[in-house]
Amino acid sequence: MTTEPARGEIERFTVRQKITMMVNRYEIRALDAAGTEGPIIAVAQQKRMAFKEEVTFYEDEERTRPVFSFKARKRMDLAATYDVTDAAGAAIGWFRKDFGKSLLRSTWHLGAAGGLEAIGTERDQTVAVVRRVWDFVPFAGDVAAPFTFHFDFTTADDTVVLVSERRRSLRDRYTVELPATANGWRLDWRVGAAMAVALDALQGRRRSGSF
Template sequence: MEHSASIEKFSVTQKITMMVNRYEVRSVDPSGNPGQLMALAQQKRAAFKEEVRFFADESRQTVLFSFKARQRLDLGATYDVLDAQGNPIGSFRKNFGASLLRSTWQLDAPGVQAVGSERSQGVAIARRVWEIVPFLDAIPAPFLFHFDFRDPSGQLVLTSERRASLRDRYDVTVPGGRLDWRVAAAMAVALDALQSR
């Protein structure tokens, strides 16, 4: 899959396995149904230095891109998005001060700076209550949380909307294709994989 900046819509679906979290990044048809596999992401659980690689297909022989934490076990870590050759093409980090009430992320890529936060303050608070109630924290949260990323002028750069399904599925939109789809896909996977950190 070429890394055209003109890709405006795709989906990300989580597949849970014993040792790793896997995510499929797929194109979508005009009706929003998943189509061609664009990338397959894999995240090792309990890694000391967070890294998620995106492969071309199920064989996992060809790395298309990745994201990796700059520091080990740092709640405020910056994650670099790297192309297949290891060159940086973007970065993101969680803003922990702003995230106390509503998860907030800073996203940077060539020509794009954006801040993303949960769309609904009510859902954000309900999620936090769910996570601290002892008997509820073992049950997957039923909330559909959506993120909107906007540049300093208020223009929408990226949205990630969680669908109601048994597996986590996100509809990702990059209005105008301003953001490299690889950076958008890395951010969308991170919103799921790193959300509770």
């Protein structure tokens, strides 16, 4: 059995999406200083036609022990706030999509225990517009989007607390970084992982691989 990493221990990790006929699956692996992937530290799996409102992450591929989850406060609400909780159900963070600003450029609000709040936006405005055009292509729902779009989350004083970058691959793969702030604080990796998966699963794209 793996040991759950300490809250501030994870600085970088990858998120890989795997799609089968029956389920969608996200695997999270820590990255060392050289960029080498380690063993799985969390995995989320859900039936293809299941609702998007709740996703649970487990410590191993057999899904024997949950380690954290995110859940919408309201079902079937496009503007819902999602709470991130630990294995015991205690709140450790939250996030929600800003649908007004997201019409042209995807924007998310992120909060963490202790009162920290950050806003995440797509880094490239041009890619944001092209992605929206792509959604109207007839075959787009069956093909992974061919764009390397990235998100940066910053606080009110422009401190970066989370970076998610999509890598070129047949299926979605992201590299996520949780930079330390000036006082050494770092975003809880579980909150960062929940947000990173949501950036793929809840983006509202027509691709059949989304939650």
